[in-house]
Amino acid sequence: MKKIITLVAGFALLFTLVGCIQSKEVEITDREGNIVTIPTSIERIVSTAPSNTEILVGLGLADKIIAVDNYSPTEGLNDSVEIINFREPDVELLISLLPDVIIASGHNLVGDEDPFFQLKEAGIAVVYIPSAISIDGVYEDINFIGKTVNKVKEAEEMIRILRDEVEAIKETSKLITNRKDVYFEIGDYSGVLYTFGNNTFLDEIITLVGANNIYNDKESWISVSAEDIVNINPDVIVTNQNYVEGIIETIKSRIGFDTTNAVINDLVFVVDGNYTSRGSQKIIEGIKQIAEAIYPDVYDFE
Amino acid sequence: MLSVKDVSYSYDNKKEIIKSISFNLNKGEFMCIVGPNGSGKTTLLKSIGKILQSKGQIKIDDIDLKNLPRKEISRKIAYFSQLTNYINDIAIFDTVMLGRYPYLKGLFSQASVEDIIKVEDALHKTGLYDVRYTSINKLSGGQLQRVFLAQIIAQDTQVILLDEPTNHLDIKYQVELLDYIKSYMETTNKIVIGVFHDLNAARKYADKILLLNDGKIELFGDKKLVLDSNEINKIYDLNIKKHMISSLEEWL
Amino acid sequence: MILSKIKCIIPLLILLLALLLGISIGSVYISPLKIINIFGNRVFNMPLFHNVKNSDVAIIYYIRLPRILLALTVGGALAVSGASIQSLLRNPLASPYTLGVSSGASLGVALVIMFNISSGILLNMFLPFVGFVSSLVTVFLILSLARKIDKNYSTNTIILTGIVSSLFVNGLLTLIIALSGDELKRIIFWQMGSLSLKGYQHLLGILPLIIFGLLGIYRYHKELDALSFGEDSAKNIGIDTEKIKKRIIVLSSILTGSAIAVSGIIGFIGLVAPHIVRRIWGYKHSKLLPLSYVFGGVFLLLADLIARTIVSPSELPVGAITALIGAPFFAFTFFYKKR
Secondary structure, three states, rough: HHHHHHHHHHHHHHHHHHHOOEEEEEEEEOOOEEEEEOOOOOEEEEEHHHHHHHHHHHHHOOHHHHEEEEOOOOOOOOOOOOOOOOOOOOOOHHHHHOOOEOOOOOHOOOOOOOOOOOHHHHOOEEEOOOOOOHHHHHHHHHHHHHHOOHHHHHHEEEEEHHHHHHHHHHHOOOOOOOOOEEEEOOOEEEOOEEEEEEEEHHHHHHHOOOOOOOOOEEEEEEEOOHHHHHHHOOOEEEEEEOOHHHHHHHHHHHHHHHHHHHHHOOEEEEOOOOOOOOOOHHHHHHHHHOOOHHHHOOOOOO | OOEEEEEEEOOOOOOOEEEEEEEEEEOOOOEEEEEEOOOOOOOOHHHHHHHOOOOOEEEEEEEEEOOOOHHHHHHEEEEEOOOOOOOHHHHHHHHHHHHHHHHHHOOEEOOOOOHHHHHHHHHHHHHHHHHHOOOOHHHHHHHHHHHHHHHHHHOOOOOEEEOOOOOOHHHHHHHHHHHHHHHHHHOOOOOEEOOOOOOOHHHHHOOEEEEOOOEEEEEEEEHHHHHOOOHHHHHHHHOOOHHHHHHOOOOO | OHHHHHHHHHHHHHHHHHHHHHOOOOOOOOHHHHHHHHHHHHHHHHOOOOOOOOHHHHHHHHHHHHHHHHHHHHHHHHHHHHHHHHHOOOOOOOOOOOOOOHHHHHHHHHHHHOOOOOOOHHHHHHHHHHHHHHHHHHHHHHHHHHHHOOOOOOOHHHHHHHHHHHHHHHHHHHHHHHHOOOOOHHHHHHHOOOOOOHHHHHHHHHHHHHHHHHHHHHHHHHHHHHOOOOHHHHHOOOOHHHHHHHHHHHHHHHHHHHHHHOOOOOOOOOHHHHHHHHHHHOOOOOHHHHHHHHHHHHHHHHHHHHHOOOOOOOOOOOOHHHHHHHHHHHHHHHHHHOO
């Protein structure tokens, strides 16, 4: 009962505020294709995914972020920033924060359910950015966020720097003659191994640095059997499970893996999980780490 | 000789179902426990057989059952339970062999030659020898009770407790089973205690009768003494003897 | 007589066939000749053919073989413990899971994953250990609770305390899952059950416990026969029913606990395998227990074969396969009898 009263009171207050303060608005099309009306002046931002938070901070908006999800990096943000679990968002709290815009991520969606529909009904602008599946997608996401928060120039500059570095790596990769076969592991859940096929930016990165993803012929995120990996016999194994202690030793000691070239030649590497899974400008750090892991004699970014 | 002294039982340490039961029986005696529903007949029988952990003393041939292991108790006293629901299809032979369980030895309890001889003897006595490999789920209620009787015979105990053994049986099988038990106990000098609903059966087969009411012994003694007593008429709220005679006269 | 001999040979043939299928089918094709050569090499030191790669040896001898042996062991253990608990509680739908073994193991494993108590190499052996210990702890708690309620450990008391306690433990588990973030996936994957990436060390780790449990339960095959006639009847012939019941529950919990510790929760084998055996070979436990072992093992081996090949090179959780095949099959045979 109490909750409902708070909610109703919250709505009432909000409508009043919306009516009084908000005068200028524009319409934009978000990355999912929805047409959203947003205020022209954005002072209070909620970000629900680490990639978007990183982009916002990179655009110099750290002080305008009032709430983030529990995975987002919080360094540089205001001390008063609210940390919200967007798997079950606290709608009341979000409304009471009076955000100008909520930058939501594709993975906030649970099936067809839109966790923010109550907020939309309350008149708060919610724009969606689905998880990027390519490096070009990351450029477009940055561009879109720049437009949304009135930082178009800064965004263009950010994209330019990123693109220059990516192009430089692409140039260097042309020198490579031996395309190494890479198995890139993103998860080991009690023996169920996860990797990816094409249509993922990680697959694109492996190709970019001049190597070959052994599951390039598969689509999107997949689980694979140990037997199949051993049979394909990768030259290099890379994983971004840097949060698992001793992951390299675990992989090397797996039954049968000792016959793969990667383990025989001691070419099992771990890269940063955040840099290699978030579609923000920091993806370049991930690209560099992967490049150096696979071709240490070709790339040197120090 | 069986001696029961001061035996009581309660399920939850509160209300006693049977209270301070004491009596003695000599070898070769057949006693019936009678009494109205809820008077504690089955509880008393299970207490004597140590199926229930009762208070008091039970001695067979001057040996107290109290601190004996379960297997040793089962070599002295057998309890023939009411027919219950079960799912099983093992052979008659194996079912009867279970009666030899208290005598089995060793880690994987293998049967000895003596065990097999006793089982075959019990099968012969109950006329089941020729069908001994038949699965028990193919048997009728009467045949099944014969299998369990064979199990009790194979168990070879001094005391046999019968808990309404003829329940759910056709009259032919009732007579057959009880006639057989009576002759078996007489030839082997066993002590038998039975719970019967049917007072006619009690009158026909028992030597002694224990009249139970509300967990207490109302009367114990020679069957005629008890069945003709005023106490039994009072407890059942019916003149038993008159009723039996008049219902038998209907047949004339 | 001939019929009964055939009935005895059939399980052995099925077992042999399942082993052959299990070793020769996988996401990677390796010809039977190569497989024979690989075994010759490992067992009798025969030279390898020149076209047999090292990875082939690893796949056959170090990935597939331990995996199918583990499937046989885990499936067999689940089936035997299912069979004995069903006889004990005189309920064909009961299993050690009814007594809270699986929820206890899940809770223990979830706690370890949630609080990241251990990770890396240690986790490989530590999770099974925790799964095993927490399943046993749960069963002991349930037994002592049952004893408080009813000192005779009657069937209904055991079933009810088991169900109530596992619901409670499941509640705790749901709470943990709700509070967890990234760990959620790993907890759920563990619960789904999988035999992948398990090697000889897992097999050897649980084998002593499994053998102890199997022999322990087989030792009580006569007692189980007697118990199926009811407790009074069993007590009459000299069985200390409370003691035996407790022992069989503990032994089957050891079997189930150690099995699911390495495999995760795998359902329906404990129901389906004993059920088939009872329908064809009868209720006598001297036959029921070993044959349940064979059929449970074969069932899991084949389910795992499907799990690892049907969407190759991906794998499905084998627990999902056993449920998808087991549930309708069990329903069919169970109701077929009733008609």
